[in-house]
Amino acid sequence: SLFGLPDQAPHERVLLAADAETGLKAILAVHSTARGPAFGGCRFWTYDNELAALNDSLRLSQGMSLKNALADLPFGGGKAVIIKPAGHFDRPALFAAFGRAVQSLEGAYITAEDVGTTTADMLGMQAQTQFVSGIPRAGAFGGDPSPKTAWGVFVSIEAGVKLHLKRSSLEGVRVAIQGLGAVGWHLAEFLHKAGAKLVVTDVDAAKIARAQQLLGAQAVGIDEILSADVDVLAPCALGAALNSVSVPQIRAQLIAGAANNQLATAADGDALQQRGICYLPDYLVNAGGIISVAREYRNEGEESAVMAEVSRIGDRVAELLERVKLENSTPGRVADAWARAKLVKPA
Numbered sequence: 001s002l003f004g005l006p007d008q009a010p011h012e013r014v015l016l017a018a019d020a021e022t023g024l025k026a027i028l029a030v031h032s033t034a035r036g037p038a039f040g041g042c043r044f045w046t047y048d049n050e051l052a053a054l055n056d057s058l059r060l061s062q063g064m065s066l067k068n069a070l071a072d073l074p075f076g077g078g079k080a081v082i083i084k085p086a087g088h089f090d091r092p093a094l095f096a097a098f099g100r101a102v103q104s105l106e107g108a109y110i111t112a113e114d115v116g117t118t119t120a121d122m123l124g125m126q127a128q129t130q131f132v133s134g135i136p137r138a139g140a141f142g143g144d145p146s147p148k149t150a151w152g153v154f155v156s157i158e159a160g161v162k163l164h165l166k167r168s169s170l171e172g173v174r175v176a177i178q179g180l181g182a183v184g185w186h187l188a189e190f191l192h193k194a195g196a197k198l199v200v201t202d203v204d205a206a207k208i209a210r211a212q213q214l215l216g217a218q219a220v221g222i223d224e225i226l227s228a229d230v231d232v233l234a235p236c237a238l239g240a241a242l243n244s245v246s247v248p249q250i251r252a253q254l255i256a257g258a259a260n261n262q263l264a265t266a267a268d269g270d271a272l273q274q275r276g277i278c279y280l281p282d283y284l285v286n287a288g289g290i291i292s293v294a295r296e297y298r299n300e301g302e303e304s305a306v307m308a309e310v311s312r313i314g315d316r317v318a319e320l321l322e323r324v325k326l327e328n329s330t331p332g333r334v335a336d337a338w339a340r341a342k343l344v345k346p347a
């Protein structure tokens with residue numbers, strides 16, 4: 001349905017924004033403002049067709065509602081996608097046009113970085129809209145959310161290793177990372193420092209070479225990472241990595257990564273559980289970045305307070321696994337119900 005996906009509340013608003021001069025074609029999806037203005041990043045990506053872009057924006061914005069609710073942020077869920085123009089384009093002008101589209105929603109949607117967008121894009125948009133975050137500030141935290149996202153994934157892996165793998169530390173734990181981008185690279189560094197053994201891949205050979213050189217990582221092909229012989233799998237590339245083809249091949253016992261929408265369907269989460277594999281829901285573990293840009297936007301807290309807030313994602317993982325035991329369900333289903341119960345205005 002154009003109004004939302006099965007089993008989810010419908011979207012409040014979806015704006016198609018086009019600008020002939022710059023070639024902008026964007027979809028701004030406001031899923032829910034029940035907790036506050038819809039907050040979520042802007043993806044700049046090449047899509048096979050416009051429906052694929054629409055579908056991505058609807059899935060991602062719903063995920064943001066759940067993510068922001070579970071992180072107890074006073075924001076609803078939204079997301080924007082800009083369809084990358086095929087030929088030459090003027091990037092600052094394109095993002096200025098996007099900024100005007102954000103402004104036209106009068107604060108119902110606040111934007112920030114996502115895949116394909118940078119702090120420079122956000123900074124450039126400030127002239128058009130005040131509803132933008134993820135901009136470096138002199139003497140204060142903020143800017144690129146990726147390191148904080150990676151920290152949230154790291155503390156989630158730590159909690160999962162302790163509670164599901166029953167291992168007291170990350171020393172010697174084998175972790176496969178799919179995608180060494182902004183988040184994946186920081187995660188690799190945190191894990192290496194904690195003594196984990198890394199197995200990595202990326203479509204960019206230079207990133208793999210760097211991980212081999214600096215972090216002693218073992219490299220595998222992009223088709224081999226999901227079935228790698230490891231303890232933990234961290235999907236940090238794009239969505240739907242966990243699907244009916246990959247799930248039967250996964251050898252890791254724990255899955256926790258940054259990528260949004262890792263499960264192709266809820267049934268894939270059930271299949272993981274049946275195989276005894278613990279999947280920590282993406283929107284629970286990857287909330288570090290939105291916590292950072294949300295606190296930056298509200299000009300709240302200091303770096304240490306924000307890091308402490310991100311670290312509490314590890315406590316939420318522990319609570320989730322407790323609830324899963326009590327409810328005899330899967331982490332995905334329990335987290336969904338937990339988050340949906342919070343899709344109301346915070347007290």
Ligand code: NAD
Pocket residue numbers: 114115116145146147149178179180181182183184201202203204207222236237238239258259260286287289290
């Ligand atoms: P990024 O674009 O910097 O990194 C993605 C990396 O994955 C790139 O290095 C790319 O070459 C690689 N890649 C692409 N396809 C691949 C494949 N098939 N196999 C292996 N590697 C592949 O993006 P990012 O900011 O690191 O985000 C990664 C994921 O985390 C995305 O799904 C994003 O939505 C999600 N996420 C990011 C943040 C954040 O703070 N950046 C926050 C929450 C969620």
